[in-house]
Amino acid sequence: xxxxxxxxxxxxxxxxxxxxxxxxxxxxxxxxxxxxxxxxxxxxxxxxxxxxxxxxxxxxxxxxxxxxxxxxxxxxxxxxxxxxxxxxxxxxxxxxxxxxxxxxxxxxxxxxxx
Amino acid sequence: xxxxxxxxxxxxxxxxxxxxxxxxxxxxxxxxxxxxxxxxxxxxxxxxxxxxxxxxxxxxxxxxxxxxxxxxxxxxxxxxxxxxxxxxxxxxxxxxxxxxxxxxxxxxxxxxx
Numbered sequence: 001x002x003x004x005x006x007x008x009x010x011x012x013x014x015x016x017x018x019x020x021x022x023x024x025x026x027x028x029x030x031x032x033x034x035x036x037x038x039x040x041x042x043x044x045x046x047x048x049x050x051x052x053x054x055x056x057x058x059x060x061x062x063x064x065x066x067x068x069x070x071x072x073x074x075x076x077x078x079x080x081x082x083x084x085x086x087x088x089x090x091x092x093x094x095x096x097x098x099x100x101x102x103x104x105x106x107x108x109x110x111x112x113x114x
Numbered sequence: 115x116x117x118x119x120x121x122x123x124x125x126x127x128x129x130x131x132x133x134x135x136x137x138x139x140x141x142x143x144x145x146x147x148x149x150x151x152x153x154x155x156x157x158x159x160x161x162x163x164x165x166x167x168x169x170x171x172x173x174x175x176x177x178x179x180x181x182x183x184x185x186x187x188x189x190x191x192x193x194x195x196x197x198x199x200x201x202x203x204x205x206x207x208x209x210x211x212x213x214x215x216x217x218x219x220x221x222x223x224x225x226x227x
Contacts, residue, residue, distance in 0.1 A: 032214065043118075043205050043218030044157070089157065093214050100214060101147055101170060106156035 002027050004105035006090055012111045013080050021075040021108045023090030029068050032093035035075050037086045038107065044089055048075075080112045118219035120206050126225045132194040135222045138187055139208030147207040147216060148181055148191050157205070163189065196226045 005024045013019040023033070032051050036044035050057040050066045050073070057064045063076040077084050087109045091102040119138040127133055139146045147162040161171040163183045171181070178197070183189040193200055203223050207216040 034215070041220075043207070043221050044216075045218070046215045049215060101159035101162045101173070102214070102216065103159070104149075104157040 002092060002103050004090060004092060004103060006088075006105040007108045008106060010109040010111055012113060015080060015082060015112055015114050017080055019077040019080045019084065019110055019112070021088050021090075021110065023073040023075065023105055025071050025090075025092055028094070029071065030092040030094050033064075033066055033073050034091040034093055034102065035062075035064055035073075036089040036091060036104075038089055039086050044104075047088075049093075077110075082112045082114050085110055085112045118206055118208050118217055120204075120219035120222050122222060123220060124223045124225075126227065127196055128227050129197055130195045131226075132192065133196045133200075133224060133226075135191040135204050135206075135224070137189045137191070137206030137219060139189070139206070140210065140217055141187065143208035143210035143217070144186070145209040146183060146189050147209070148189070149205040149207065149218075150202045151205060151221070152202045160191070193224075196224075198226045200224060201226050 003026045032049050034049045035047045037047055038044045048057055048059055048064045050064045061078045065074045087107040089107040090105040093102055121136045145164050148160040149157050151157045160173045161181045162169055166183045179193055181191045203221045205218050205221045207218045209216045
């Protein structure tokens with residue numbers, strides 16, 4: 001079965017610095033890899049999607065990389081702000097373009113300290 | 115659009131009772147997903163539907179769990195009988211695009227005593 005590993009410990013970053021979160025997976029490579037943000041008491045919110053043939057994707061202060069050889073994705077938040085504090089979930093998507101259930105990691109809790 | 119709507123937001127019940135969770139997906143979305151989240155296991159897919167048809171229910175933990183989608187705007191997840199280990203937050207999500215960006219509801223926090 002597919003396993004996804006994210007840093008289980010909280011990540012503390014000083015405001016203004018770049019936060020980097022790691023997602024490692026085993027076995028099959030997904031067609032897509034997605035990142036979600038989850039705040040306490042709320043459902044996950046989609047942030048970015050990157051395809052298996054893409055190396056990097058950017059959206060404002062967010063950047064995602066995808067290395068299918070290392071079976072790893074990195075998620076970067078530049079110029080981090082306290083409002084970026086949340087749990088970030090990595091999700092594997094094997095749908096290849098259709099709709100399919102996602103396999104989620106347990107998430108990394110990010111704390112941006114002012 | 116109001117987003118994905120789930121009810122109830124909180125449910126406290128006693129072991130052995132039947133529990134029904136409800137979900138209204140975003141209008142126009144043709145895929146619906148039920149997930150369960152716990153501290154120990156994280157967010158797990160239970161079942162999903164495409165065009166109201168169940169596609170994969172391999173994540174449903176036991177026969178005590180069942181899900182239906184009678185029409186494009188409504189789905190239920192039923193647990194009967196409920197057990198304390200079913201305590202979790204249950205999320206419904208819907209998806210309408212080719213690239214599977216999923217929109218999650220606020221979740222139902224279920225506590226089985």
